[in-house]
Amino acid sequence: MSEKYEHTGEKGEYIDSYYSRTLNVAQEFLPLLEEITTPVCIIGGGMAGVATAQGLVDRGIKPVLIEANRIGWGASGRNGSFVSAGYSLGAQKIVEKVGKEHARALCALTVDALALIKKRIGERSDLRGETDGLLNVSWFNERDAVEKNIECLNDIMGVNYQFWSQQQITDLYHSKRYYDGYMKPDAIQVHSLNYTCHSARQAQEGGARVFEKSPVINIKKHGNGWKVMTKHGAVIADQIVMCCSAYIGDLNFKLSAATLPVATYVLLTEPIGDRLKSAIEGPYGVSDNRFSSNYYRTLADTRLFWGGRVSMFNPTGAKLEKIMMTDLLHVYPQLKGARADVAWGGFMGYPVHKMPQIGELEPGFWYNQGFGGSGMTATVAGGEVVSDAIANGDERYKLFEPYGLTYAGRPFGSVIAQTAYWLFQLQDAYKSWRLNG
Numbered sequence: 001m002s003e004k005y006e007h008t009g010e011k012g013e014y015i016d017s018y019y020s021r022t023l024n025v026a027q028e029f030l031p032l033l034e035e036i037t038t039p040v041c042i043i044g045g046g047m048a049g050v051a052t053a054q055g056l057v058d059r060g061i062k063p064v065l066i067e068a069n070r071i072g073w074g075a076s077g078r079n080g081s082f083v084s085a086g087y088s089l090g091a092q093k094i095v096e097k098v099g100k101e102h103a104r105a106l107c108a109l110t111v112d113a114l115a116l117i118k119k120r121i122g123e124r125s126d127l128r129g130e131t132d133g134l135l136n137v138s139w140f141n142e143r144d145a146v147e148k149n150i151e152c153l154n155d156i157m158g159v160n161y162q163f164w165s166q167q168q169i170t171d172l173y174h175s176k177r178y179y180d181g182y183m184k185p186d187a188i189q190v191h192s193l194n195y196t197c198h199s200a201r202q203a204q205e206g207g208a209r210v211f212e213k214s215p216v217i218n219i220k221k222h223g224n225g226w227k228v229m230t231k232h233g234a235v236i237a238d239q240i241v242m243c244c245s246a247y248i249g250d251l252n253f254k255l256s257a258a259t260l261p262v263a264t265y266v267l268l269t270e271p272i273g274d275r276l277k278s279a280i281e282g283p284y285g286v287s288d289n290r291f292s293s294n295y296y297r298t299l300a301d302t303r304l305f306w307g308g309r310v311s312m313f314n315p316t317g318a319k320l321e322k323i324m325m326t327d328l329l330h331v332y333p334q335l336k337g338a339r340a341d342v343a344w345g346g347f348m349g350y351p352v353h354k355m356p357q358i359g360e361l362e363p364g365f366w367y368n369q370g371f372g373g374s375g376m377t378a379t380v381a382g383g384e385v386v387s388d389a390i391a392n393g394d395e396r397y398k399l400f401e402p403y404g405l406t407y408a409g410r411p412f413g414s415v416i417a418q419t420a421y422w423l424f425q426l427q428d429a430y431k432s433w434r435l436n437g
């Protein structure tokens with residue numbers, strides 16, 4: 001194993017990744033070393049926690065945010081960087097469960113959240129990729145299904161996704177694996193770690209107090225509110241918001257029992273040079289429609305940022321690099337010889353129903369978690385509805401009530417889930433054999 005892979009990150013510090021190597025926020029937030037009081041204490045400093053803090057600040061409340069490690073240390077600072085409207089559960093499935101109007105209201109929250117993310121980024125070009133638009137390509141030869149899906153997305157989400165033929169796609173992305181697909185023109189790419197840190201800084205400038213390296217170890221009832229304890233400090237709060245996602249551990253049984261920690265991985269290659277054009281000429285981020293899909297984009301210096309897979313395991317180093325490189329060459333064999341620079345993984349919090357879990361466990365005890373793999377806009381939607389509920393008594397968070405804290409099978413959930421993933425992958429392989437020949 002080469003030396004560069006041995007540093008996978010101490011608990012507390014960022015893991016070695018493209019994001020931590022290009023982090024542009026020098027200043028750290030201090031640990032919590034005293035007892036303080038606040039109207040609202042948010043636990044977990046990923047995009048969900050930070051967006052909740054921003055939402056509260058925007059509504060005149062100055063919360064405390066406590067992060068166990070560093071801001072954006074979890075999935076939010078390690079991810080594929082694709083920001084688009086919608087949820088991990090597809091629009092059609094949402095309609096089937098809650099009906100068209102309810103589905104429209106749920107999806108509108110993420111359309112608004114996408115606009116808010118763009119507003120919060122403002123002119124900061126270092127937080128955002130150069131080219132807007134994400135391409136979703138089909139792995140299967142089923143044009144009708146693609147067209148039907150676009151029609152449903154445009155109807156329910158109020159977006160303007162556009163059909164791309166196989167020819168249009170393969171003119172830019174020279175892979176034999178791809179069929180038809182669609183373009184999400186309003187989607188963007190973000191530097192998710194810099195964005196999360198920038199957002200925490202915005203919340204702090206608005207009056208929030210942010211603490212890092214302060215794992216919450218216990219939460220107790222305290223009068224009409226709560227006492228949130230860390231090793232060296234405590235927060236007395238009227239209300240709390242739990243945003244710990246896959247990394248929640250044993251902090252709250254009900255919330256952790258409803259969350260499956262699912263790993264997914266990213267590989268960053270070394271610069272590939274002109275040879276990259278033999279595979280990829282398009283400027284857009286790309287994902288495919290398999291259960292365990294690939295998602296990737298190119299960087300200006302001809303590196304390929306290649307994400308994929310879902311698993312309950314978290315391999316690291318050379319082993320992970322090999323897994324990801326094999327996937328890459330399956331799609332673009334012409335890139336044989338490309339070399340890995342760094343590979344990493346992270347855990348997403350997945351509810352069984354694939355929709356966010358947002359609500360109030362008991363009076364003043366809120367949760368905002370379970371965003372899965374299509375999580376970035378949804379975290380901001382969650383931050384908005386929870387902060388609006390706390391500040392103004394708004395009830396939009398109740399839109400998520402049909403998707404509750406469904407038990408995820410703890411302690412056997414991960415074994416069941418891994419078995420299900422293998423089955424889903426087999427189904428994809430069978431579908432590909434059946435439809436593609």
Ligand SMILES: Cc1cc2nc3c(=O)[nH]c(=O)nc-3n(C[C@H](O)[C@H](O)[C@H](O)COP(=O)(O)OP(=O)(O)OC[C@H]3O[C@@H](n4cnc5c(N)ncnc54)[C@H](O)[C@@H]3O)c2cc1C
Nearest residue numbers: 044046047048068074075076079080081082216346375376
């Ligand atoms: C490799 C990868 C690729 C992905 N790609 C995409 C993508 O392209 N597009 C997309 O939309 N989504 C993507 N996702 C999913 C997306 O990143 C997540 O859904 C989203 O970031 C979840 O944010 P979060 O704040 O809920 O969780 P996290 O970012 O995981 O944050 C939870 C935080 O809680 C903290 N915490 C836990 N316990 C405690 C405690 N006791 N005390 C204090 N703090 C605590 C943790 O340290 C952590 O920082 C990807 C995820 C991964 C891992």
